[in-house]
Amino acid sequence: MTPFDLAALEPLIAAEEAALRAAGIVAGDRVGWIGLNDPAMLATLFACERMGAVLVPLNWRLAAEELQWIAEDAGLALLREGPASGAVTPLPARGEPGCEALLIGYTSGTTGRPKGAMLSRAALHANAENARRLFGLTAADHVLTVLPLFHVGGLNIQTVPALLAGARVTLMPKFEPDGFFDAVEALRPTLSLLVPAVMTALVRHPRWATADLASLRAIGAGSSEVPMPLIEAFHARGIPVQQVYGMTETGPIAIAQTAAEAMAAPGSIGLAAPLCGARVMRDGQEAPVGEAGEIEIRGANVMTGYWRRPDATAEALRGGWFRTGDVGHRDAAGRFWFTDRLTRVIISGGENIYPAEVERVLQSVPGVTECAVIGRPDPRWGEVPVAVIVAGPGFDEAETAARLERGLARFKHPRAVIHMPSLPRTALGKVQIEKLRELTSGG
Known part of the structure; x- marks a missing residue:
């Protein structure tokens, strides 16, 4: 860990800009970056600013399927991997529309899929x-x-x-x-x-x-x-x-x-x-x-x-x-x-977890007839996700764990699974979240 300022970062920025131009990046292209904290990521941001390109930071904690979805949604022209590999990986996403933002930050959404917030220079x-x-x-x-x-x-x-x-x-x-x-x-x-x-x-x-x-x-x-x-x-x-x-x-x-x-x-x-x-x-x-x-x-x-x-x-x-x-x-x-x-976001250790994301995976498990995910207070993490499942024929705990492992980052996995015969719902069929919290408070 060595302190640096913007002047010290300048050689990295110039080298990154040259690498991006050599890879064919032009204004409006989206450049993904994944890796632990490193000055190279900041150099990529400032290089994108000079070129009119767009940086899309990727959360290295996400599962492969989640990263793939974001890469496709953003239409990444290339993926910058660092700092260990320093690789520049071209992606087959050319022909997506250009973007005038400098940064697209993906934030989890209540629909179960993240949305890219466009932040300009x-x-x-x-x-x-x-x-x-x-x-x-x-x-x-x-x-x-x-x-x-x-x-x-x-x-x-x-x-x-x-x-x-x-x-x-x-x-x-x-x-x-x-x-x-x-x-x-x-x-x-x-x-x-x-x-x-x-x-x-x-x-x-x-x-x-x-x-x-x-x-x-x-x-x-x-x-x-x-x-x-x-x-x-x-x-x-x-x-x-x-x-x-x-x-x-x-x-x-x-x-x-x-x-x-x-x-x-x-x-x-x-x-x-x-x-x-x-x-x-x-x-x-x-x-x-x-x-x-x-x-x-x-x-x-x-x-x-x-x-x-x-x-x-x-x-x-x-x-x-x-x-x-x-x-x-x-x-x-x-x-x-x-x-x-107002929303049901669970904030666990500084990470946003939206129940719909977890529910989407759980609903793909054979034997799960109903499910809901709620937050439960936790002395270390603030909140942790808890899954409530109504299981039918063919439900398998091991398959549930396997689906979560493939489809979601580990920090989004439910810390407990509670089985119930049915979920409390309103007359319009909406799950009563507060009622569910009451029923599971001792779970």
């Missing part, structure tokens, strides 16, 4: 400006990146903004508690971005009480609601926890805390980011102070739409506002507070 730069102001980024900073760059959180909340601000960045290939403590003590970074599962691993580690963390002037935190005990543990070490609220579709920074806000209002997700508008809507009108409604976002950092999904784009973007599907409220000081989720 202007969106990434607007997001970087939001980050610069919120974190007070200067060339004197040093960001330690431990979250995966295939998520916009790891890529865009601190990493790319730090490079654009002239700061240094150190990439951990993947998070590991001892590696984090070692890096902070040896390299003296000033900022890092964590998720609750990572924070939990650090706070519970034997080195937490004695590790020298004095160089960290703050950490960013997000992806799911951050429990107060974790915030208090970091604040007790003198490290403000700046919550960041957003999603792939918003770049992701939409609502966030400054370091001062983090100390003044722990638990709040903060104020609208500097280049963002944010509001809470209920029944078509802005909700009064203190009353819950759906959080909506607008700004230059918001996606232009979903790749090849005009209907989904029209549903998500209305009148210039992005509908988050999340519930929150504002207090008298204008701060936003996260309340709940």
